Amino acid sequence: MDHWWQKDMSGCGLSGLINTDGARVSGAVIRKSIALMHDRGNGQGGGLAAYGIYPDHKDYYAFHIMYTEEPGKPARDLELAQKETEAYLDKNLAVKLGEDIPVKITDKVRSHPILRRYFVKVRPDKLAAQGFGMSEDDFIVSTVMHINDKIDGAFVFSSGKNMGAFKGVGFPEDIADFYMLENYQGYIWTAHNRFPTNTQGWWGGAHPFTLLDWSIVHNGEISSYGINRRYLEMFGYKMALHTDTEVVTYIFDLLVRRHGLPVQAALQVAAAPFWKDVDRMPPEEKEACEALRMVYGSALLNGPFAILFGHTHGLIGINDRIKLRPFVAATKGKTVYMASEESAIREIEPDLEKVWAPRAGHPVMVELDKGVA
Amino acid sequence: MNIVNPPEFRVKVDQEKCRKCKRCLQSCSFGVYEFHDRVIPDNNKCVACNRCVQTCPEDAITINESPNVYKDHPNWNLQLRKNVWKQAETGGVLLTGMGNNLPYPIVFDGLVVDACQVTNPSIDPLREPMELRTFLGRKPDKVSVEYVNGKLRLKEKLPPQIRLETPIIFAPMSFGALSLNAHKALAMAAKDSGTVYGTGEGGLHADLLEYGPWTIVQCASGRFGVHSEYLNSGVAVEIKIGQGAKPGIGGHLPGEKIGQEISKTRMIPIGTDALSPAPHHDIYSIEDLRQLIYAIKEATNYKPVSVKIACVHNVAAIASGIVRAGADIVYLDGFKGGTGAAPTMIRDHVGIPIELALAAVDDQLRKEGIRNQASIVAAGGIRSSADVVKAIALGADACAIGTAALLALGCSLCQKCYTGNCAWGICTQKPELTRRLDPEWGAMRLKNLLRGWSHEIKEFLGALGVNSVESLRGSRERLRGVGLDAQTLEILGVKPAGR
Numbered sequence: 001m002d003h004w005w006q007k008d009m010s011g012c013g014l015s016g017l018i019n020t021d022g023a024r025v026s027g028a029v030i031r032k033s034i035a036l037m038h039d040r041g042n043g044q045g046g047g048l049a050a051y052g053i054y055p056d057h058k059d060y061y062a063f064h065i066m067y068t069e070e071p072g073k074p075a076r077d078l079e080l081a082q083k084e085t086e087a088y089l090d091k092n093l094a095v096k097l098g099e100d101i102p103v104k105i106t107d108k109v110r111s112h113p114i115l116r117r118y119f120v121k122v123r124p125d126k127l128a129a130q131g132f133g134m135s136e137d138d139f140i141v142s143t144v145m146h147i148n149d150k151i152d153g154a155f156v157f158s159s160g161k162n163m164g165a166f167k168g169v170g171f172p173e174d175i176a177d178f179y180m181l182e183n184y185q186g187y188i189w190t191a192h193n194r195f196p197t198n199t200q201g202w203w204g205g206a207h208p209f210t211l212l213d214w215s216i217v218h219n220g221e222i223s224s225y226g227i228n229r230r231y232l233e234m235f236g237y238k239m240a241l242h243t244d245t246e247v248v249t250y251i252f253d254l255l256v257r258r259h260g261l262p263v264q265a266a267l268q269v270a271a272a273p274f275w276k277d278v279d280r281m282p283p284e285e286k287e288a289c290e291a292l293r294m295v296y297g298s299a300l301l302n303g304p305f306a307i308l309f310g311h312t313h314g315l316i317g318i319n320d321r322i323k324l325r326p327f328v329a330a331t332k333g334k335t336v337y338m339a340s341e342e343s344a345i346r347e348i349e350p351d352l353e354k355v356w357a358p359r360a361g362h363p364v365m366v367e368l369d370k371g372v373a
Numbered sequence: 374m375n376i377v378n379p380p381e382f383r384v385k386v387d388q389e390k391c392r393k394c395k396r397c398l399q400s401c402s403f404g405v406y407e408f409h410d411r412v413i414p415d416n417n418k419c420v421a422c423n424r425c426v427q428t429c430p431e432d433a434i435t436i437n438e439s440p441n442v443y444k445d446h447p448n449w450n451l452q453l454r455k456n457v458w459k460q461a462e463t464g465g466v467l468l469t470g471m472g473n474n475l476p477y478p479i480v481f482d483g484l485v486v487d488a489c490q491v492t493n494p495s496i497d498p499l500r501e502p503m504e505l506r507t508f509l510g511r512k513p514d515k516v517s518v519e520y521v522n523g524k525l526r527l528k529e530k531l532p533p534q535i536r537l538e539t540p541i542i543f544a545p546m547s548f549g550a551l552s553l554n555a556h557k558a559l560a561m562a563a564k565d566s567g568t569v570y571g572t573g574e575g576g577l578h579a580d581l582l583e584y585g586p587w588t589i590v591q592c593a594s595g596r597f598g599v600h601s602e603y604l605n606s607g608v609a610v611e612i613k614i615g616q617g618a619k620p621g622i623g624g625h626l627p628g629e630k631i632g633q634e635i636s637k638t639r640m641i642p643i644g645t646d647a648l649s650p651a652p653h654h655d656i657y658s659i660e661d662l663r664q665l666i667y668a669i670k671e672a673t674n675y676k677p678v679s680v681k682i683a684c685v686h687n688v689a690a691i692a693s694g695i696v697r698a699g700a701d702i703v704y705l706d707g708f709k710g711g712t713g714a715a716p717t718m719i720r721d722h723v724g725i726p727i728e729l730a731l732a733a734v735d736d737q738l739r740k741e742g743i744r745n746q747a748s749i750v751a752a753g754g755i756r757s758s759a760d761v762v763k764a765i766a767l768g769a770d771a772c773a774i775g776t777a778a779l780l781a782l783g784c785s786l787c788q789k790c791y792t793g794n795c796a797w798g799i800c801t802q803k804p805e806l807t808r809r810l811d812p813e814w815g816a817m818r819l820k821n822l823l824r825g826w827s828h829e830i831k832e833f834l835g836a837l838g839v840n841s842v843e844s845l846r847g848s849r850e851r852l853r854g855v856g857l858d859a860q861t862l863e864i865l866g867v868k869p870a871g872r
Contacts, residue, residue: 220493221492221493221838223489223493223837223838223839223844224839224843224844224845224848225848225850226847226848226849226850226851227843227844227845227846227847227848229850230739230847230848230849231847233739234739234742234744234745235742258515259514259515259516260515260517261515261516261518262518262519262520264520265518265520265525268525272841274502274504275502275504275506276502282524284524284526284527285524285525285526287527287530288518288525288526288527289525291516291518291527291530291531292516292518293843294508294512294531294534295512295513295515295516295531295745296516297841297843297846298843298846298847300841300843300844302838302839302840302841302843302844303493303838303839303844304493304494304838321840322496322501322502322840324493324494
């Protein structure tokens with residue numbers, strides 16, 4: 001058991017949008033929104049996630065992998081890390097395509113890791129060899145865990161289908177320019193501007209954090225990180241990236257994918273209703289709430305946060321149980337916006353139909369229309 | 374000739390202040406005072422329980438350490454010399470009460486707690502909700518729920534849990550070791566505070582049946598007072614394997630303490646010694662424990678079963694076995710835990726500290742992926758709300774307090790529990806002494822203690838920026854070590870301060 005890790009801390013700004021009719025818009029839109037909240041970050045990390053961007057490869061898991069030095073670890077031959085990783089991928093997965101992620105060097109983002117993407121499928125023979133009860137998703141998760149934990153210098157930062165995360169050290173608008181996100185079209189976009197307080201930003205530590213098609217951007221500090229981490233370790237998760245957002249990602253993977261909780265119930269675990277409110281519920285609902293809290297108390301995310309979860313079918317925003325971070329939502333036609341500041345939403349849609357500040361611990365859950373994506 | 378052990382204390386009565394009311398003669402249950410025209414103390418009998426000091430209306434009594442000096446020797450402190458003199462006289466085993474009193478390092482005192490500054494806000498527990506509610510019992514790996522017409526519904530019920538409104542319970546102390554009034558005070562306080570007390574192994578007096586929902590009944594090696602109704606009268610059953618103050622040692626309640634009430638409750642004849650064997654004679658290995666656990670579950674329609682052990686060298690592996698044997702709660706009793714009577718050498722030299730045992734057990738259960746299958750109660754050296762907070766951060770679900778509870782009832786830690794002369798009416802069966810303890814007064818003081826500690830725990834949580842105790846539980850990241858060696862820190866899973 002490793003007790004000696006160091007945790008990153010940061011404050012942040014975030015913005016997201018979803019077109020429930022599945023209409024795809026370019027990354028330039030969300031870039032404009034997050035750029036308005038420039039001062040919520042300090043240039044030590046920015047990133048974006050987009051859904052619907054790889055329609056030509058939509059049945060393939062899109063692995064975004066960075067080969068980079070990790071703070072606090074000995075220097076590493078990155079080309080060797082790449083070779084080792086690619087050999088591992090070739091051996092365990094069917095790789096349809098492996099290529100450099102297109103980037104544009106600017107005066108804002110001058111150096112960068114080796115950035116590659118791979119479109120892969122799970123091989124039936126390899127899956128069968130894992131034994132009974134393993135799904136393709138399980139196989140992909142264990143592949144991601146293996147690379148992040150066992151191959152020094154290699155980090156999978158995106159692994160879902162028809163989606164991708166783009167992140168790095170810099171302000172998010174500069175990162176968007178660096179990855180040329182104006183060339184991507186998506187129906188869900190999230191963006192993140194990071195203000196780490198105790199570490200030099202590094203490329204792996206920027207948001208979003210992803211696992212399969214889940215992507216998370218997060219403003220806040222998980223004060224319960226210590227126990228959340230130890231709880232996840234019991235289920236085999238390896239915390240490779242030292243940030244509290246990583247535990248948020250894995251907790252949702254555990255609760256929703258592995259334990260089969262409805263997403264709303266999983267959100268209730270993360271931002272549990274207070275006992276004073278549970279005690280007043282009708283008996284059956286109270287019993288269910290009590291059970292979730294008793295069993296998943298260690299997965300409660302305590303401390304200030306506003307989080308955006310993107311997934312293939314929708315976008316979710318949620319605050320901590322006493323709303324210690326700003327979080328605003330708004331609608332216009334088929335589009336729902338969520339951001340740290342109302343101004344960031346009005347920057348891209350001045351004429352909003354409805355604007356509100358969601359209540360503490362009450363999620364805003366938006367699903368795509370049926371038949372879309 | 375006899376070598377008389379020198380008195381430990383010197384009692385001084387200010388004869389000018391003394392009004393000769395003789396209350397000290399009544400108060401002292403150790404026979405220190407005589408009256409011949411004036412009050413004359415016998416220093417040899419004084420145990421410094423301070424009952425006389427508290428009751429003297431004129432504030433005329435002071436008790437000091439004896440100024441008698443023996444030549445100093447670094448290898449032979451005076452206590453060791455006294456032990457030898459005493460045993461040379463009697464050929465007996467040295468007896469004592471309360472917890473280990475040798476100056477071992479106290480690990481809790483080398484741990485400090487985190488707080489929020491800037492990057493996350495601290496929370497004010499007087500103005501925001503702050504939750505201490507705790508459930509003891511087996512938790513499944515996952516919960517199965519569904520939404521029916523938009524309402525959350527549980528699909529599979531959970532095993533029974535003990536609900537606590539604060540993560541502090543009263544440690545099991547038997548009726549026999551304690552007076553009935555002390556037991557009543559504990560039961561009443563547990564009820565009013567939303568927590569539980571343990572019966573210890575002395576059975577459950579009929580007067581206390583009404584406190585069943587706040588009672589954990591015990592089944593120990595002597596099986597005193599164990600019958601079907603007893604097992605079903607509490608919220609859980611505890612199998613006591615060992616006690617922190619005397620690991621591997623049984624118990625002995627002398628016949629003179631077995632009066633009518635204890636006789637009825639323990640189901641043994643008046644005046645007979647109540648002997649608790651060192652082991653359970655039906656548990657010689659782990660598979661036997663499993664049988665007893667399930668026999669009790671069958672007898673109680675599957676109430677939670679707690680297994681209490683003393684913390685010894687291989688505590689982590691033992692605890693793992695206990696969980697796998699079916700226990701719902703593992704009660705860890707550290708070597709500073711108290712006792713009504715124990716051989717001094719055993720009390721002071723056997724067992725390990727709760728802090729290290731707790732950390733090792735929590736780690737082991739997590740490594741094996743079975744931490745959720747049992748709750749951990751930490752006991753044996755919990756002295757303050759700070760100790761509770763540190764124990765919870767190390768991985769305890771709740772802490773049990775014994776000595777602290779007795780202190781609240783007036784105990785002054787004179788460590789003479791085994792004599793049956795407790796001047797405060799706590800650890801005695803003499804009617805003239807037990808009547809000194811009013812159960813309602815005692816319950817009020819115990820409730821005050823729990824309320825004070827609970828408020829303090831909320832302050833800790835607020836400073837840590839979390840609003841529920843689950844977010845501290847096992848969160849060793851919120852602790853740092855000061856002055857602890859690297860190996861100790863490694864076992865605790867705690868970083869040194871500055872890291």
